[in-house]
Amino acid sequence: xxxxxxxxxxxxxxxLLGPGLFAGGASEVETVSADAEKILTIGVDQEAIGxxxxxxxxxxSHRRIDLLYNRLVRLDENLSVVPDLAESWDIPDNLTYIxxxxxxxxxHNGREMVAEDVKYSLERVLDDKTASPGRSYIxxxxxxxxxxxxxxxxxxxxxxxxxLNALTSNNLSIVPREAVEANTNLQKVAVGTGPFMLExxxxxxxxxxxxxxxxxxxxxxxVDKLIFRVIPESASLLSGVKSGDLxxxxxxxxxxxxxxxxxxxVRVQSKPGINVRTFGFNTTRAPFDNPLVxxxxxxxxxxDEIIALAEFGMGSPTGPIPVSAKKWALPLTELPFxxxxxxxxxxxxxxxGYPDGFTFNIVCSSTYEGGLDxxxxxxxxxxxxxxxxxxxxxxxxVYIDRWVKRxxxxxxxxxxxxxxxxxxxxxxxxxxxxxxxxxxxDAETDRLLDLGRSQTVPEERKATYDELQKVLAEAAPVIFxxxxxxxxxxxxxxxxxxxxxxxxxxxxxxxxxx
Amino acid sequence: xxRYVAKRxxxxxxxxxxxxxxxxxLVRMIPGTALEMYMGTQVEATPEQMEELTRLFxxxxxxxxxxxxxxxxxxQGDFGCSLRTGRxxxxxxxxxxxxxxxxxFFSLFLALVIGVPLGIASSLHQNTFGDFLSRVTGxxxxxxxxxxxxxxxxxxxxxxxxxIPMGNYVSLFEDPVRNLxxxxxxxxxxxIGFAAVVMRYTRNSMLEVLQQxxxxxxxxxxxxxxxxxxxxxxxxxxxxxxxVTGFNVGYLLGGAIxxxxxxxxxxxxxxxxxxxxxxxxxxxxxxxMIIATxxxxxxxxxxxxxxxxxxxIRLDDTAR
Numbered sequence: 001x002x003x004x005x006x007x008x009x010x011x012x013x014x015x016l017l018g019p020g021l022f023a024g025g026a027s028e029v030e031t032v033s034a035d036a037e038k039i040l041t042i043g044v045d046q047e048a049i050g051x052x053x054x055x056x057x058x059x060x061s062h063r064r065i066d067l068l069y070n071r072l073v074r075l076d077e078n079l080s081v082v083p084d085l086a087e088s089w090d091i092p093d094n095l096t097y098i099x100x101x102x103x104x105x106x107x108h109n110g111r112e113m114v115a116e117d118v119k120y121s122l123e124r125v126l127d128d129k130t131a132s133p134g135r136s137y138i139x140x141x142x143x144x145x146x147x148x149x150x151x152x153x154x155x156x157x158x159x160x161x162x163x164l165n166a167l168t169s170n171n172l173s174i175v176p177r178e179a180v181e182a183n184t185n186l187q188k189v190a191v192g193t194g195p196f197m198l199e200x201x202x203x204x205x206x207x208x209x210x211x212x213x214x215x216x217x218x219x220x221x222x223v224d225k226l227i228f229r230v231i232p233e234s235a236s237l238l239s240g241v242k243s244g245d246l247x248x249x250x251x252x253x254x255x256x257x258x259x260x261x262x263x264x265x266v267r268v269q270s271k272p273g274i275n276v277r278t279f280g281f282n283t284t285r286a287p288f289d290n291p292l293v294x295x296x297x298x299x300x301x302x303x304d305e306i307i308a309l310a311e312f313g314m315g316s317p318t319g320p321i322p323v324s325a326k327k328w329a330l331p332l333t334e335l336p337f338x339x340x341x342x343x344x345x346x347x348x349x350x351x352x353g354y355p356d357g358f359t360f361n362i363v364c365s366s367t368y369e370g371g372l373d374x375x376x377x378x379x380x381x382x383x384x385x386x387x388x389x390x391x392x393x394x395x396x397x398v399y400i401d402r403w404v405k406r407x408x409x410x411x412x413x414x415x416x417x418x419x420x421x422x423x424x425x426x427x428x429x430x431x432x433x434x435x436x437x438x439x440x441x442d443a444e445t446d447r448l449l450d451l452g453r454s455q456t457v458p459e460e461r462k463a464t465y466d467e468l469q470k471v472l473a474e475a476a477p478v479i480f481x482x483x484x485x486x487x488x489x490x491x492x493x494x495x496x497x498x499x500x501x502x503x504x505x506x507x508x509x510x511x512x513x514x
Numbered sequence: 515x516x517r518y519v520a521k522r523x524x525x526x527x528x529x530x531x532x533x534x535x536x537x538x539x540l541v542r543m544i545p546g547t548a549l550e551m552y553m554g555t556q557v558e559a560t561p562e563q564m565e566e567l568t569r570l571f572x573x574x575x576x577x578x579x580x581x582x583x584x585x586x587x588x589x590q591g592d593f594g595c596s597l598r599t600g601r602x603x604x605x606x607x608x609x610x611x612x613x614x615x616x617x618x619f620f621s622l623f624l625a626l627v628i629g630v631p632l633g634i635a636s637s638l639h640q641n642t643f644g645d646f647l648s649r650v651t652g653x654x655x656x657x658x659x660x661x662x663x664x665x666x667x668x669x670x671x672x673x674x675x676x677x678i679p680m681g682n683y684v685s686l687f688e689d690p691v692r693n694l695x696x697x698x699x700x701x702x703x704x705x706i707g708f709a710a711v712v713m714r715y716t717r718n719s720m721l722e723v724l725q726q727x728x729x730x731x732x733x734x735x736x737x738x739x740x741x742x743x744x745x746x747x748x749x750x751x752x753x754x755x756x757x758v759t760g761f762n763v764g765y766l767l768g769g770a771i772x773x774x775x776x777x778x779x780x781x782x783x784x785x786x787x788x789x790x791x792x793x794x795x796x797x798x799x800x801x802x803m804i805i806a807t808x809x810x811x812x813x814x815x816x817x818x819x820x821x822x823x824x825x826x827i828r829l830d831d832t833a834r
Contacts (some may be wrong), residue, residue: 047788049598057557128562131570136558187600203599203606204788205683205780231778236668369555397546397793403555416556427558434558 038223040494040513042505043237043249047204047230050187053173054125054132059503062170063250064228066505067209069173069192072099072118073164074506077498079274079325079419081164085113085174085193094159094456101150106214107176108190108197115152119144120177122154134171136427136434138163159454161461165420195221195509204230215509222496222512235259241266241491247513248490248497250505252368254312260489272316272324273486274417274502276424277306277371279362279378280478281410284439287360288409292352294476298337299345300385301378307482310373315482320425320472321465322417322483324501328465335473345385357386363408364391365399371412374481378412406437417483419501421465422453429472440477515818522814526807533806534588534799538581541798548597548793549573571597584799593803594796596789603800606785611804613781616686617770618763620697621705625766628709630755633716634748640721648713655710660769664703664776671699683780700777704769708762715758719751753824760816764809 046060053065074084086099105113122144125132142157156163166172179191190198195217196209207228211221229246231237234253238260240246251257260268279301281288288294303317319338321329332338349357364375372393379389389410394402402408415435418424427433430449431441448468455461486499493514498507549571553559559567568574575583587594593603632652636645686693723729724747732742771783782801789797821827 049792050600057552057554128560129566131559131563131567133553133557133559135560135563139560185600202780203601204610204784229778230780232784233665233668233776233778235665236776236778239668396791397544397551399546400550400555401546404550404553413555435556437555 037225038513039225039227040223040508040511041227041229041245041247042508043229043231043240043246045230045232045234045237045250045252048207048228051190051198052186053170053175053192054121054130054134055185055187056171057133063503063505064190064207064209065170065173065192066194067196067226067508068190068194068198069170069175070105070194071169071173072167075165075168075419075500075502075504077500077507079501081168084168085118089164091456094161094454095156097154097156097163098147099152099154101152102216103150105193105216107179107193108212109176109179111176111178113174113176113193114149115146116149117174117176118152119146121174122172124175124180125172132171134169137166137169137172137423159456160422161453161455162418162420162422165418165423196226199225206230217509221509226508238263238266238489241489244491246491247494248488250503251487251489252484254310254314257314257485257487257489258312265492267490269488269490269497269499270314270485271499271501272322272483274322274324274419274483276318276322276415276417276483277315277374277481278413278415278478279374279410279481280413280438281476282406282408282439283441283477285409287352287354287358290352291475292348293354295337295474296345296348296352296385297382297387298473298476298479299339299341299348300382300387301479301481302340302381303332303338303481305381306374306377309377310371311482311484314485314487316485318480318483320469320480321421322419322424324483325417325419325421327419328421328462330466330469335469337473337476340381342384349385349387354387357388359388359390360409361390361392363394363399363402363411365394365396367396367399369414370394370396370399371414375412403437406439414484421468422449425449425468425472426453429477438477440475442471442475442477444471445475515821519814519818522810522817526810529810530803530806533803534585535581537799537802538584538795539577541793541795542577544793546793547571547573548795551792552598584796588800588803593800596797597794598792603796607782607797607800607804610780610782610785612685613683613779614767614770614774614783615808616693617697617701617704617774617779617781618766620694620701621708621766621770622759622763624701624705625708625712626759628705629712630716630752632709633713633755634720634743636713636717637720637724638743649717652710652713655706656714658707660704660707661772661776663706664700664773667699667703668776697779700770700773700779703776704766704773707769708766711758711762712755715755716751719754720747723747723751749823753820756816756820756823760813760819763812763816764805767805767808 044060044063048061048064049058050056050061051064051068053069056062056065070085072084072086073081076082085101085105087102088100090098101115107113122138122141124130125134125138126141140156140158140160141154143155145153147153173192175186176191179189180186183189195212195215197212199210200208209226211224215221231240234251234256237246237249237251238256241249242263242265257268260266281294283289307313307315307317316323317332319330319332319335323329349355362375362378364370364372366372375391379391382389403411415428426449427435429436429440429445431446445468448464448471452461452464452468455464486501486503488497488499490497495512495514497511500506549567572580584594595602596606632648636648639645683696684692729742729747732746770781771786774781774783775787785797786801789801
């Protein structure tokens with residue numbers, strides 16, 4: 001025992017010395033190479049789940065694909081469609097799209113990208129066996145014809161005015177056939193045409209991308225190396241930018257952004273995003289099968305209060321079309337049932353047969369997407385008209401399960417919006433829409449949605465969607481609340497980063513570090 | 515001793531079988547399936563696509579058949595592939611296990627080197643201000659949730675570059691100094707609560723032992739205070755501390771899982787959290803099986819240490 005006693009004392013001494021020992025090492029650990037390579041380190045809260053552009057559904061995977069692959073067309077920072085791999089396009093009629101490709105674009109394996117690759121990629125997406133989430137975006141494409149090496153023609157079975165916007169989706173990236181065939185799929189490799197190439201991927205730790213020296217945009221990318229670090233906690237992400245371990249970070253959490261605003265070493269870049277926070281009803285369940293009840297609730301909701309309390313002010317009130325889609329979105333003042341009016345709401349409830357209000361549940365989850373904070377504010381606001389909302393706070397997996405099974409009275413959600421009204425609203429509210437889990441069926445809404453997707457004259461389309469926004473605000477199957485800001489916390493070394501608004505990191509290619 | 519160890523290791527088989535049964539059916543009882551998580555709320559798919567995905571996610575077969583298939587595979591050492599990443603499960607877990615184990619043992623080490631000396635000191639100066647202070651501090655350490663302490667440390671130390679790992683984790687073998695420096699705060703946030711437990715056990719146990727006759731005899735025959743405490747009292751008082759330590763290794767591992775998330779350490783914790791969120795059944799199942807094995811082995815090691823520390827205990831019947 002004497003021996004173990006000595007050991008014990010030795011350990012105790014070691015422990016006392018321990019922290020000092022570690023602290024002493026601090027100065028010599030970090031050695032930053034000043035010149036040579038320019039490295040940009042970006043912190044993200046989630047690891048990518050696979051890299052196959054045609055297969056992935058995870059937001060985190062899309063953010064890597066932004067930089068590894070290209071699409072025929074892409075969105076710029078104003079959410080307008082601009083050339084990407086296609087230099088230009090002709091639309092001879094509303095069923096035919098002809099794309100003229102850039103010449104000399106090379107895949108990361110060195111081979112030139114040609115029209116055959118476009119045909120292969122889109123057909124892979126359309127193949128049911130690929131199970132691509134992008135299939136629904138181009139389901140109306142009936143044939144893809146290679147006219148010559150740099151020209152490809154898409155023929156539609158029915159008009160789809162939003163096709164160009166759909167083609168900006170990462171799920172419709174252009175990939176080389178040989179890479180797919182060599183690896184079964186592209187989940188673990190990246191052979192794109194994008195500004196960066198995959199160098200190393202240590203799952204749950206980091207992903208290193210290096211500059212593509214053959215990238216078709218001159219002077220791009222501006223850094224030699226891009227490192228993604230996965231840090232799940234938003235407070236830790238902020239700490240990373242503050243301490244200089246990270247150059248920038250994508251942060252959703254409003255409280256952390258507010259904290260970042262008070263730190264001099266970092267700056268916050270924000271703009272209204274394209275997603276929409278919604279409060280939607282199961283329109284097949286009483287009392288929400290009655291439009292009067294839905295209208296009454298719409299009149300009881302105060303968007304500004306929700307943004308102030310649940311998002312720390314970091315969002316913009318919106319109607320059915322995300323406010324950032326400036327070309328299409330009508331201001332809320334022009335939409336019915338979109339400003340609080342408790343007396344009118346109570347009158348509507350009385351008319352609907354609920355003079356003393358009623359009780360219902362709101363399914364929500366404590367993840368950001370699950371909108372617990374928003375549900376709490378709504379719960380409180382509805383007290384003003386005598387309606388009792390019971391929050392059913394469930395784990396994220398249960399939440400999705402309830403969503404899939406349409407098992408809710410009402411639900412707070414975040415919906416992936418689009419700068420193109422057809423792409424967002426058709427699937428969300430058409431009676432045949434794939435994500436119309438409000439089970440909303442309305443002849444007028446269907447008519448306007450079908451009309452809008454077939455129109456090619458911009459003024460005519462605008463008139464259709466203006467009318468649709470009013471119809472939807474009045475029918476209120478779902479209350480569109482606000483678009484959360486897209487936030488990036490940026491350190492002092494970084495210049496030239498631009499936000500797209502849909503979360504895309506495309507402009508990292510034009511970002512430089514000092 | 516050898517026979518005893520072999521017997522105990524054999525008992526792993528029924529334990530793991532039971533665990534496999536429970537975990538396999540339990541994870542499938544949680545609402546929401548891996549396929550639903552994969553699709554999320556934003557994706558549209560045709561019925562044909564859904565059929566293909568159902569097949570890919572292995573949801574086209576009855577759960578009992580799936581269980582027997584899985585059991586057959588793990589007996590052969592094949593834990594299957596992740597439903598989300600498609601990567602084999604075992605190498606992914608093994609790549610992360612060392613970090614979680616290191617974190618667990620580092621925090622255990624910190625807990626012991628803080629808790630035992632404090633417990634001894636506290637018992638020797640019973641009911642003094644110092645005793646009172648360390649007891650209150652101990653209670654505080656016991657009451658603070660690990661994740662909260664961890665979050666607090668992240669905020670407090672974020673100005674010190676290199677103290678908080680920011681995804682640039684290095685293993686113990688690559689760069690020991692940097693590794694230990696990075697793990698110090700996470701280990702402290704896990705270990706501090708357990709240090710309080712150790713302190714209280716040591717103190718109570720010491721107080722009990724110090725009142726026994728043989729201690730009075732030792733003092734009476736003129737032994738030095740040091741010798742009485744360290745050679746005679748501590749030797750007996752430490753036994754319950756060993757027991758409680760063995761039991762708690764599992765809980766420390768659980769703490770490591772939460773704290774890894776806060777400090778962004780790429781250990782098993784993040785893998786399992788992610789797997790639970792995504793309903794990635796093969797990963798959850800494999801992690802639970804591995805943790806169950808660790809639990810049994812650690813308990814065995816505890817028993818062996820116990821026998822070494824206390825000669826009155828014989829593990830092996832044949833050794834008598």
